[in-house]
Amino acid sequence: MNSVWLAVIGMIVFAIGYRFYSKWVAEKIYRLDPNYVTPAHQYSDGVDFVPTKKMILWGHHFTSVAGAAPIVGPAIAVYWGWLPAFLWVTLGTVFAAGVHDFGTLVLSVRNKGQSVGTITNKLIGKRAKIMFLFIILILVLMVNAVFAWVIANLFVKFPASVLSVFLQIPLAIWIGYAVYKKKKGMLIPSLIALAVMYGAAILASRVPALQIDLVRYFGGADSTVMFGLSGVSMAFLVWIVVLMVYVYIASTLPVWKLLQPRDYINSHQLVVGLFILYAGLIFLQPKVTAPAMNAAATDVSWFPLLFITIACGAISGFHGLVSSGTSSKQLEKETDARFVGYLGAVGEGVLALIAIIAVVTVFATKADFTAAYSSFAAASAGGLGNFINGAAQLATGIWIPADIARTIVSIIVVSFAATTLDTSVRLMRYIIAEIGSEYNVQALTKTHVATTVAVVSSAALVLLPKGPNGFGSGGYLLWPLFGTSNQLLAGVSLLLISIWLKRQGRNYLVTFIPMVFVFFMTLWAMVQQVVFQWSGYGSGELNMLLFGIGGLILIFVFWIIIEAIAAFSRNNPPPLSKEM
Amino acid sequence: MKWRPGDRSLLSFLEREEFAMGFYEQLKRAIAVYDEILRQPHRTEIARELRDEEDLFMLLCFSEMLGLPNPAFYYTLELYPVIIERFHDWHLRAGMEKSPLEGIRCC
Numbered sequence: 001m002n003s004v005w006l007a008v009i010g011m012i013v014f015a016i017g018y019r020f021y022s023k024w025v026a027e028k029i030y031r032l033d034p035n036y037v038t039p040a041h042q043y044s045d046g047v048d049f050v051p052t053k054k055m056i057l058w059g060h061h062f063t064s065v066a067g068a069a070p071i072v073g074p075a076i077a078v079y080w081g082w083l084p085a086f087l088w089v090t091l092g093t094v095f096a097a098g099v100h101d102f103g104t105l106v107l108s109v110r111n112k113g114q115s116v117g118t119i120t121n122k123l124i125g126k127r128a129k130i131m132f133l134f135i136i137l138i139l140v141l142m143v144n145a146v147f148a149w150v151i152a153n154l155f156v157k158f159p160a161s162v163l164s165v166f167l168q169i170p171l172a173i174w175i176g177y178a179v180y181k182k183k184k185g186m187l188i189p190s191l192i193a194l195a196v197m198y199g200a201a202i203l204a205s206r207v208p209a210l211q212i213d214l215v216r217y218f219g220g221a222d223s224t225v226m227f228g229l230s231g232v233s234m235a236f237l238v239w240i241v242v243l244m245v246y247v248y249i250a251s252t253l254p255v256w257k258l259l260q261p262r263d264y265i266n267s268h269q270l271v272v273g274l275f276i277l278y279a280g281l282i283f284l285q286p287k288v289t290a291p292a293m294n295a296a297a298t299d300v301s302w303f304p305l306l307f308i309t310i311a312c313g314a315i316s317g318f319h320g321l322v323s324s325g326t327s328s329k330q331l332e333k334e335t336d337a338r339f340v341g342y343l344g345a346v347g348e349g350v351l352a353l354i355a356i357i358a359v360v361t362v363f364a365t366k367a368d369f370t371a372a373y374s375s376f377a378a379a380s381a382g383g384l385g386n387f388i389n390g391a392a393q394l395a396t397g398i399w400i401p402a403d404i405a406r407t408i409v410s411i412i413v414v415s416f417a418a419t420t421l422d423t424s425v426r427l428m429r430y431i432i433a434e435i436g437s438e439y440n441v442q443a444l445t446k447t448h449v450a451t452t453v454a455v456v457s458s459a460a461l462v463l464l465p466k467g468p469n470g471f472g473s474g475g476y477l478l479w480p481l482f483g484t485s486n487q488l489l490a491g492v493s494l495l496l497i498s499i500w501l502k503r504q505g506r507n508y509l510v511t512f513i514p515m516v517f518v519f520f521m522t523l524w525a526m527v528q529q530v531v532f533q534w535s536g537y538g539s540g541e542l543n544m545l546l547f548g549i550g551g552l553i554l555i556f557v558f559w560i561i562i563e564a565i566a567a568f569s570r571n572n573p574p575p576l577s578k579e580m
Numbered sequence: 581m582k583w584r585p586g587d588r589s590l591l592s593f594l595e596r597e598e599f600a601m602g603f604y605e606q607l608k609r610a611i612a613v614y615d616e617i618l619r620q621p622h623r624t625e626i627a628r629e630l631r632d633e634e635d636l637f638m639l640l641c642f643s644e645m646l647g648l649p650n651p652a653f654y655y656t657l658e659l660y661p662v663i664i665e666r667f668h669d670w671h672l673r674a675g676m677e678k679s680p681l682e683g684i685r686c687c
């Protein structure tokens with residue numbers, strides 16, 4: 001089958017979802033009011049609350065939510081064949097992610113632009129807010145570990161990308177300085193930075209001396225370096241330590257110094273990446289070689305594991321934090337929420353779609369696919385590498401040599417992952433500080449104590465799982481846990497929207513059904529993983545780490561479900577203010 | 581050259597130019613929108629940074645006037661030995677034998 005069809009059908013589904021479903025939701029369920037005074041106008045302060053045109057806000061929302069996760073998840077999930085992943089990404093975006101992102105935006109706009117956490121406190125109660133804090137804590141911890149692995153893995157696999165990624169740091173600081181102190185525009189400097197990075201990428205792809213290949217420095221994959229660690233294992237260890245030192249510094253700097261200029265360059269990369277992949281797809285028109293359903297995938301069933309393997313790209317709780325954290329404070333008119341929220345989710349769906357297409361077209365034959373995706377563990381470890389190769393193949397459609405494209409695509413993925421890492425370590429620091437002040441542990445509220453706790457726990461988590469390449473290389477095993485915690489967060493947000501709709505006497509099934517679906521799938525998947533895979537029950541091997549964290553998350557799943565039932569069956573809810 | 585009805589070559593040339601202008605304008609507008617999208621979060625952070633600086637400045641300069649203890653005093657106390665001699669000279673010049681301010685211990 002020609003893979004362009006996948007893109008065309010996916011786009012049609014997204015278009016119908018936006019044109020009809022979101023319109024119906026906007027008019028009949030969320031009942032957007034063009035005359036409602038949004039927080040951006042009501043609390044206008046020139047800093048956080050600023051009325052912003054919908055196109056600009058959409059772009060900002062999209063670039064904030066699109067990252068490496070909608071690439072990694074689909075690249076693993078095609079293990080079960082392209083059809084389940086394709087259906088979950090397209091239908092999930094339309095019926096789950098769309099209403100979730102859109103709904104959290106509207107909910108926050110109707111609640112003075114407050115964040116989901118504060119609204120949880122208001123709608124359900126203080127206990128639920130604490131629960132919410134812990135879920136985010138688990139989520140960011142997983143994000144830190146998984147993305148540190150993603151970056152280390154790409155550095156080991158594609159050493160040509162290292163130089164450009166490290167060049168981005170001084171370039172970003174330079175741009176931040178130029179804009180802040182000299183009041184210069186950003187477009188030209190950031191384009192120069194991008195040109196320098198890609199120039200270095202082209203050079204490094206062709207000149208081996210510029211490839212910072214730790215495995216080679218350590219004497220190859222088979223060598224033993226020290227403490228009995230192999231070359232690959234040692235490379236992972238060194239990269240993870242370097243990354244952790246980097247995020248410690250990056251996450252304690254003011255945002256404008258490094259994080260935002262990096263984001264600025266990364267937005268160009270997102271546009272460049274999407275353009276290269278979709279244009280390449282149109283010109284190359286590769287055949288889908290992966291099967292629609294992989295009959296050989298028998299070790300773990302796609303149902304329900306698919307729904308936690310692809311989180312971002314189908315539904316992601318992280319989006320609710322962006323919707324209610326920044327976007328809701330800048331919405332000019334309430335009716336813009338549909339464009340910003342729903343279309344923001346669609347944007348990520350488009351990215352996940354091309355990730356699926358890149359992976360299902362990269363193999364020459366079905367046998368190659370089956371060999372690469374021989375087990376779920378192999379899919380988790382190799383999925384991202386397959387995406388990079390697939391994306392490089394698509395790029396040859398617009399006459400970019402495959403080796404250069406591979407370097408550039410891995411730079412793009414690493415840049416996304418690094419920014420996510422930076423943001424989530426920062427977020428983790430805030431949450432640790434908040435938990436510290438909640439339980440009166442003064443030490444935790446100090447920046448450097450909180451950051452140390454965040455960085456050390458993340459480093460420990462990424463180093464603990466044992467991968468086939470030894471110590472440090474098994475971070476991908478945490479991927480399902482990342483998906484689970486992300487889905488749980490989405491479930492809580494959907495619960496809030498449903499409660500809000502119910503108290504208004506409106507039809508809340510639009511968010512209630514996705515919520516039940518998400519809770520059910522995560523519960524089932526976690527029980528399956530924790531009890532049958534990680535506990536040592538039956539043929540499985542006991543994995544203390546995954547069993548422990550999985551068990552903890554499982555407790556949270558039960559807790560949330562109990563809170564949800566309690567919140568829904570409450571007869572006399574606290575009254576809502578009129579304008580809500 | 582004056583254009584007459586039916587002059588196809590000139591008309592098509594004009595159309596092409598108009599098309600080119602339109603395209604150029606649209607491209608410029610698209611770049612402006614793109615630039616604004618990327619600048620949006622940065623603008624927020626710069627505004628926040630400037631607001632924080634302003635807050636600090638106001639606090640250091642005017643807090644005493646409003647009856648709020650100035651946190652900077654804790655640090656400026658170190659300057660006491662540097663300024664004390666000049667202060668002593670000043671109150672003698674001004675015709676006061678003893679320090680007029682109770683808070684400052686001089687002679």
